[in-house]
Amino acid sequence: MRFVFTLGIVLSLLFTSGIYAEEVSDKKADIDPDADQNAKNIEVCKHNLQEIGKAIQAYHKEHGDYPVWLSDLLPEHLADANLLTCPADKNGGKALYVREQDPNKPVSYGYELLPAQRKQVLEAQTMFGDATPFVRCMHHHKKGSYDPTLSLSFGYKVYQSDYFWTNSLEDIYGSVEAAIDALEAGLQKMPGNVRFFSTYPTLLKLYMRAERKEEAENLIDRFKTVMDSNNVYHYSYLGDMFREMNRHDEELQLYEELEKQKPKNRLVLERLEKIHKLRGNDELAYEYRKKYVPGLAFLGEMVPDFSATDLDGEPISIEAYRGKVVLVDFWAVWCGPCVAEMPNVKKVYEKYKDKGFDIIGISLDSDETRLRDYLKENEIPWRQVFSGKGWDSPVSRQYGIYSIPNMWLIDKEGKLISNKARGEKLERMVAKALKEEPAK
Numbered sequence: 001m002r003f004v005f006t007l008g009i010v011l012s013l014l015f016t017s018g019i020y021a022e023e024v025s026d027k028k029a030d031i032d033p034d035a036d037q038n039a040k041n042i043e044v045c046k047h048n049l050q051e052i053g054k055a056i057q058a059y060h061k062e063h064g065d066y067p068v069w070l071s072d073l074l075p076e077h078l079a080d081a082n083l084l085t086c087p088a089d090k091n092g093g094k095a096l097y098v099r100e101q102d103p104n105k106p107v108s109y110g111y112e113l114l115p116a117q118r119k120q121v122l123e124a125q126t127m128f129g130d131a132t133p134f135v136r137c138m139h140h141h142k143k144g145s146y147d148p149t150l151s152l153s154f155g156y157k158v159y160q161s162d163y164f165w166t167n168s169l170e171d172i173y174g175s176v177e178a179a180i181d182a183l184e185a186g187l188q189k190m191p192g193n194v195r196f197f198s199t200y201p202t203l204l205k206l207y208m209r210a211e212r213k214e215e216a217e218n219l220i221d222r223f224k225t226v227m228d229s230n231n232v233y234h235y236s237y238l239g240d241m242f243r244e245m246n247r248h249d250e251e252l253q254l255y256e257e258l259e260k261q262k263p264k265n266r267l268v269l270e271r272l273e274k275i276h277k278l279r280g281n282d283e284l285a286y287e288y289r290k291k292y293v294p295g296l297a298f299l300g301e302m303v304p305d306f307s308a309t310d311l312d313g314e315p316i317s318i319e320a321y322r323g324k325v326v327l328v329d330f331w332a333v334w335c336g337p338c339v340a341e342m343p344n345v346k347k348v349y350e351k352y353k354d355k356g357f358d359i360i361g362i363s364l365d366s367d368e369t370r371l372r373d374y375l376k377e378n379e380i381p382w383r384q385v386f387s388g389k390g391w392d393s394p395v396s397r398q399y400g401i402y403s404i405p406n407m408w409l410i411d412k413e414g415k416l417i418s419n420k421a422r423g424e425k426l427e428r429m430v431a432k433a434l435k436e437e438p439a440k
Contacts, residue, residue: 038088038140040087041086041087041088041139041140042088042140042148042150042160044086044087045086045087045088045137045139045140045150046150046158048083048084048085048086048109049109049135049137049150049151049152049158050152050158051078051080051083052070052073052078052083052084052109052135052152053135053152053156053157053158054156055073055077055078056073056077056135056156057156058077059072059073059077062077066113066118066134067113068114068115069102069103069104069107069111069114070084070102070105070107070109070111070135071084071102071103071104071105071107072104074104074105081105084102084105084106084107084108084109085106085107085108086108086109086137086139086140088139088140089108089139090139092106092108093105093106093107093108094106095107100114108137108139109135109136109137110135110136110137110138111134111135112133112134112135112136113134120195121134123190123193123195124196125154126186126189126190127186127187127189127190127193127196127199128166128182128183128186129154129155129182129185129186130153130154130155131153131154131155131157131169131172131173131182132153132154133151133152133153133154133165134152134153134154135151135152136149136150136151136152137149137150137151138163141163148160148161149161149162149163149165151165153172159171159172166202169182169183169202169206170206170209176206176209176210177210179206180203180206180207180210180212183199183202183203183206184203186199187199187200187203191222191226192226194228194231194234197223197226197227197233197234197237198237200219200222200223200237200241201237201240201241201244203219204216204219204220204241204244204245205244207219208244208245213245216241216244216245217245219241220238220241220242220245223237223238223241224238232258232262232265232267232268233267235254235255235258236267236271238254239251239254239255239271242254248275248279251275252272252275255268255271255272255275256272259272264291266292266402269288269289269291269292270288270292272288273285273286273288273289273292276288292400293419294399294400294401294402294406294419295399295406295408295416295419296419298415298416298419299416299417299418299419300415300416301415301416302413302414302415303318303328303408303410303414303415303416304398304399305317305318305319305414306318306394306395306398306399308385308387308394308395309385310383310384310385310386311368311371311372311375311383311384311385311386312383314383316360316383316385318360318410318414319414321358321360321410322412322413322414323356323412324356324357324358324412325352325356325357325358325409325410325411325412325417325430325433325434326357326358326359326360326409326410327345327357327358327359327360327407327408327409327410327421327426327430328359328360328362328407328408328410329345329359329360329361329362329405329406329407329408330362330364330396330399330401330404330405330406330407330408331361331362331363331364331404331405331406331407332363332364332365332390332404333363333365333367333370333371333374334365335364335404335405337404337405338404338405341405341407341422341423342378342380344422344423344426344427345359345426346378346379346380347427348426348427348430349381349382351427352430352431352434355434356412356434357430357434358382359382359383360382360383360384360385361380361382361383361384361385362384362385362393362395362396362401363384363385363386363393364390364391364393364396364401364404365386365388365390366388366389366390368386368388371384371386405422406419407419407420407421407422407426408421409421409426409429409430409433411433412433417429417433
């Protein structure tokens, strides 16, 4: 803040206050300089969706069905093709995935009734009623958030919600009671449809918000009659309901019994970690976390060796790299974050490869040609393990890998330095392991 010392204390304070107000205004502009434009875009998009809704209604009345593509509405039912493009769409209507790209016109809006998914969406309409969205726009959310998402429902209403629209049921239906009535109507039609078992804990939360505890208790009993006793996810829904009802001992007992049956199941171990953390049992919670987070149990310890062959058919193992600092990179060409990380990995490799640093790639790809093409085009020189089995790759299964990129940095003795050796941290850790000073 600038201070202006002129014409005495009073004028100084007046000037300073004015300057402060300007700076606050500037800071607000810095936080979201495009706020006004974003608001205008949302209003235009709402109008577009309303017009698309009218066109679909007319199409449905004439044909007795929904259009295959939104462009099928043109020109008879929707005169202006520009209504299919959201003003906030920086790609101008080009879909992220080819299978969703309208073959006739640029379309910004996600159309849920494409042939491959139409049956499932119409089934969702049976469950949730006409509040179910079937045309959606996700071009307005801020970075790191999926809110706001604009949706056109089967009731031909446009509403704003979270990306996961079922998190906003009270707002969408208009009240807690209306949401309860809608979900109960859906469950009466499909009480045992496993696709919608997550509706049970959602409905129970609504009952608790409405202070209808007895009906919430009855809902738990109803769910027990339809759940599959061999399905871990069904037990997780039951556990969620116990937690919502503050039946914490029953929740703990539920997962402890499941652990006996499925001692390596990640969902069970995650829930037990969370339960013990909430109870203040941090050490026990960490022990459970080590059981399901790949590599966490090996921090500071020797990493178990693996035996495999590389893309050239040559044997490869961690033991063969003893005496070097080695990065074991679980990745795939189809993994966006993995590919985005590759330039940084290459930079660190080029800088330290002659100082005792090396890399082993564990590819979770299933297409060998695509993998080889990527390695050649991007000049990736280090060795790669490839089985063609994707997530069932023997090496990834050995280490319990369930997400990528997963990057393990191992020291010269074979001990794990980090199971998260990514980004800026990678070079710092490599330099430290090699007893080099990190680049500034």
